[in-house]
Amino acid sequence: MDRTVLHCDLNSFYASVEELYHPETRGKPIAVGGDVDARHGIILAKNQPAKKFGIQTGEALWQAKLKCPDLIIYKPNYARYMLFSRRVREIFHDYTDLIEPFGLDEAWLDVTGSGIYGTGEQIADTLRRRILNELGVTASVGVSFNKIFAKLGSDLRKPDFTTVISRDNFRQLVWPLESGELLYVGRSSQRRLAENGINTIGQIAQCSPEKLRKILGKWGEVLWSFANGYDDSPVARYDSSEIIKSIGNSVTCYRDLACQQDLDIVMYVLAESVASRLRDHGFQCRLVSIYLRTNELLCFSRQMAVEPTDLASEIMKAVRTLYRNNYHWQKPLRSVGVRAGKLVSNFNGRQLSLFADEKQRQKEGKLERVIDEIRSRYGFYSIRRLSMLMDQPLSSFDPKGEHVIFPESYF
């Protein structure tokens, strides 16, 4: 039997919430944007009237103001968005326990076994009505037999629409769409496909998997199965998506990082936060990756394997190796991040290293735990490394305390 999968997408989520709370500006172009002074000055979300002016998510506030001088920009209120997101999930829970959130504003629901509430389409309509009545924001819902098409469906018509993509109509509805509409076809994959004469999802579906493999590697075959509706990945249960796969922090600095010393300072703050969060969750990591973004917004990441660790000093050592080997200061850096992956639990003992000084490691571990303790009692800024004082404004952020949103990946 086919599954019934819904994908529910809250339309222009942040902007819709702000629109609800500012009824006096309803119908006018509004957007939610970051703090210009802290250089987070980009558009995070915009409402329908603002879209008509061609305002795009991710562009600088001043660019948006050029396109639409009357644009009203609100500061983001993450606590409120999280409350809305939680309320929406509570509504979902009335219909199924198979809910896989994808960020704050999107989720997949498997309603195959929820027949007493109606067909997939009826449940989708009920969800939309309840979200509008109870929360005052609109959602668009895609109904299909797999997650990929359900997501496509929710993007097809919005705001406030239900789109059903069935085995009978997916060739008409999905195949004419541009290849970039398919989940995980990004700009560069789209370009590579276009170079090979593949422009639509239908062309991906009808191409041979071998050819796609040649163009895009093993991703090619995955995309081929997506395009043909063969995706059979399950909708993960709500709790299991909370299993932590990696822990990371990143920051856009108040000024560009121009030299090694700047980068050292910022990276150490991030590494400390990541290590501290690893310890909170009882994890050690076997992989450290860094993310660098230049002031021209070029970005890349590099990763390396490490001996299992939850120490900031060891993570920092890996971080330093990574950027010394991979970055040569062609451009100043605008934002940087550290991520710890391949997590293992630190409860079942640990393989001691033959080469590291284990006594020293234990000492460092104790030291970092004491720092955690002091910070939890007296605040983050109560104890800091001396190197942080080299540039106080640069190191004055608390990634652990300010960390609120965990982006999630499909796989």
Added chain:
Amino acid sequence: MKQFVDVICLYQRTGQIKPLYILWEDGSRYAIDRITQIVPAASLRSGGMGLRYTCRIGSQQRYLFLEEGKWFVERTPIH
């Protein structure tokens, strides 16, 4: 318009909160005669979201919202 108001409530042993009186900004006090419905709802008119109590006050019907621990009413009565 969103008008936050003081409310006198009865905390029932069942855990429910029952609003009894609304204290208006000019000092007058309105008794809530009957609550006809309690549902989660958004208030598009005043801009907010919470638990909506449909209240009968004298001959008028009013929505009273409980939002994040605070009470508010819509300025204009329901028609």
